Amino acid sequence: MRLSIIGSGYVGTTVAACFADLGHEVVNIDIDEGIVETINAGDAPIHEEGLDELVADHAGPEGTGRLRATTDYAAVLDTDVTFLCLPTPQNDDGSIDLSIMEAGASHLGEVLADKPDWHTVVVKSTVVPGSTEDAITPILEAESGKTAGEAFGVGMNPEFLREGTAVSDFLNPDKVVLGADDERALADMHEVFEPLVSRADAPVVETDTRTAEMIKYANNAFLAAKISLINDLGNICKEFGIDSYEVADAIGLDDRIGEQFLRSGVGWGGSCFPKDVAAIIAAAEEQGYDPAVLNAAVAVNDRQPGRLVDLLADHVALDGARIAVLGLAFKPGTDDMRNSRAIPVIESLQARGATVTAYDPVATENARDYLDDVTYADSAAAALDGADGAVVVTDWDEFAALDDAFDNMADPVVVDGRRIIERRDGITYEGLTW
Numbered sequence: 432m433r434l435s436i437i438g439s440g441y442v443g444t445t446v447a448a449c450f451a452d453l454g455h456e457v458v459n460i461d462i463d464e465g466i467v468e469t470i471n472a473g474d475a476p477i478h479e480e481g482l483d484e485l486v487a488d489h490a491g492p493e494g495t496g497r498l499r500a501t502t503d504y505a506a507v508l509d510t511d512v513t514f515l516c517l518p519t520p521q522n523d524d525g526s527i528d529l530s531i532m533e534a535g536a537s538h539l540g541e542v543l544a545d546k547p548d549w550h551t552v553v554v555k556s557t558v559v560p561g562s563t564e565d566a567i568t569p570i571l572e573a574e575s576g577k578t579a580g581e582a583f584g585v586g587m588n589p590e591f592l593r594e595g596t597a598v599s600d601f602l603n604p605d606k607v608v609l610g611a612d613d614e615r616a617l618a619d620m621h622e623v624f625e626p627l628v629s630r631a632d633a634p635v636v637e638t639d640t641r642t643a644e645m646i647k648y649a650n651n652a653f654l655a656a657k658i659s660l661i662n663d664l665g666n667i668c669k670e671f672g673i674d675s676y677e678v679a680d681a682i683g684l685d686d687r688i689g690e691q692f693l694r695s696g697v698g699w700g701g702s703c704f705p706k707d708v709a710a711i712i713a714a715a716e717e718q719g720y721d722p723a724v725l726n727a728a729v730a731v732n733d734r735q736p737g738r739l740v741d742l743l744a745d746h747v748a749l750d751g752a753r754i755a756v757l758g759l760a761f762k763p764g765t766d767d768m769r770n771s772r773a774i775p776v777i778e779s780l781q782a783r784g785a786t787v788t789a790y791d792p793v794a795t796e797n798a799r800d801y802l803d804d805v806t807y808a809d810s811a812a813a814a815l816d817g818a819d820g821a822v823v824v825t826d827w828d829e830f831a832a833l834d835d836a837f838d839n840m841a842d843p844v845v846v847d848g849r850r851i852i853e854r855r856d857g858i859t860y861e862g863l864t865w
């Protein structure tokens with residue numbers, strides 16, 4: 432099929448490259464000319480394992496030609512289905528900010544006015560229940576002068592990929608959720624996903640758009656709350672001198688609990704859990720419901736960075752100290768700094784008079800946009816050299832291999848927020864929840 436993917440960020444680029452790999456003809460539309468040029472040169476605009484290869488295979492000079500990028504929305508006219516993969520950030524009060532989606536829908540609607548035949552528009556961005564029906568569809572209708580269900584169809588297809596493993600998550604989904612209030616839109620979505628579903632043998636959940644929207648929030652809120660619960664329990668373990676990872680390993684054997692997402696530590700960050708939990712809380716409150724568990728999940732998450740710094744302060748006088756921060760990205764495998772726990776950790780260290788030398792294998796450039804007065808080291812060993820203490824914020828594998836580097840610290844105190852460093856002789860080691 433011929434697909435247009437609007438937005439070439441983490442989701443849009445991954446989805447576009449994977450659909451091209453599955454045999455579709457795909458055009459990526461983004462307002463950022465740099466991103467468009469990068470894709471057309473055969474390179475991935477973001478750091479994701481396997482993405483460079485896919486973009487090179489299909490958009491590069493030697494590629495199949497099944498993937499290209501443009502800034503021109505008119506490219507939609509030569510396609511059958513459009514996916515909206517635009518950002519859905521939060522307002523100051525935590526509620527969803529749909530303005531970018533609305534702007535995208537408006538451009539798309541203008542173009543659809545000139546489309547002679549049927550077209551299906553699929554909302555892939557994470558949007559609160561009712562957004563597709565009440566906000567996006569009316570804009571498409573107003574700008575195109577056409578009626579949804581007659582000239583074009585609208586569907587909602589939430590995305591569950593994780594950053595760092597985006598390509599493999601997209602190609603091996605646990606489920607594919609197809610939300611539509613229109614039979615033809617649903618049929619188009621089935622046709623788009625057919626090569627993926629048959630290859631991955633993934634279950635398909637067919638539902639209406641509102642339920643599809645809610646499934647996405649329920650999925651993220653459940654996972655975020657699961658981490659906050661294990662963090663809460665981990666904090667209790669720490670008070671008792673118990674290793675929360677031993678406890679987590681045991682409870683994870685209960686199928687009803689499951690072993691995944693039980694890694695306690697400095698908490699959840701990233702571009703989605705924080706904003707999505709905030710958005711569904713705000714949406715629930717707007718309906719007059721107080722989501723007590725989700726509010727508690729946020730409260731526990733907000734406390735973990737401060738607990739990490741407090742633990743370091745138990746061993747190191749922070750005022751005037753130089754602290755090494757290992758890891759900046761919100762999780763390993765990505766250069767994404769959005770809502771990284773490194774931000775509150777570093778700000779708290781600085782507020783307490785410490786200076787910070789930080790190291791991350793890939794996120795340093797992005798970190799410069801989020802943090803002030805940080806010195807960036809070229810390696811973990813260089814960050815640790817002469818430091819008065821260290822905290823671990825991201826569980827990059829390479830930190831597990833550190834050994835002699837700790838010997839060069841002025842004071843070898845290591846507070847681990849991710850359980851990646853092994854206890855060893857010669858260092859004072861504290862785990863956040865163990």
Ligand SMILES: NC(=O)C1=CN([C@@H]2O[C@H](COP(=O)(O)OP(=O)(O)OC[C@H]3O[C@@H](n4cnc5c(N)ncnc54)[C@H](O)[C@@H]3O)[C@@H](O)[C@H]2O)C=CC1
Nearest residue numbers: 438439440441442461462463516517518519556557590594
């Ligand atoms: N990042 C992730 O792992 C996941 C994100 N999501 C959801 O997917 C949506 C997109 O997220 P990301 O891909 O992370 O966003 P992103 O910020 O990485 O990328 C968005 C892209 O849209 C472009 N853009 C902005 N306005 C535009 C416009 N009017 N027309 C065309 N392009 C425009 C930007 O230049 C950027 O390249 C959000 O709703 C997010 O919650 C869902 C699952 C996973």
Ligand SMILES: O=C(O)[C@H]1O[C@H](OP(=O)(O)OP(=O)(O)OC[C@H]2O[C@@H](n3ccc(=O)[nH]c3=O)[C@H](O)[C@@H]2O)[C@H](O)[C@@H](O)[C@@H]1O
Nearest residue numbers: 590591592593594658692693694698699700701703761762
């Ligand atoms: O909606 C989204 O954008 C995505 O949000 C998350 O994916 P992502 O944010 O990329 O990363 P995760 O692997 O879920 O990690 C999120 C945060 O939780 C933390 N985490 C994760 C697992 C765990 O056991 N403990 C823990 O603290 C990570 O360090 C990270 O800061 C979801 O896992 C995806 O299914 C979803 O599509």
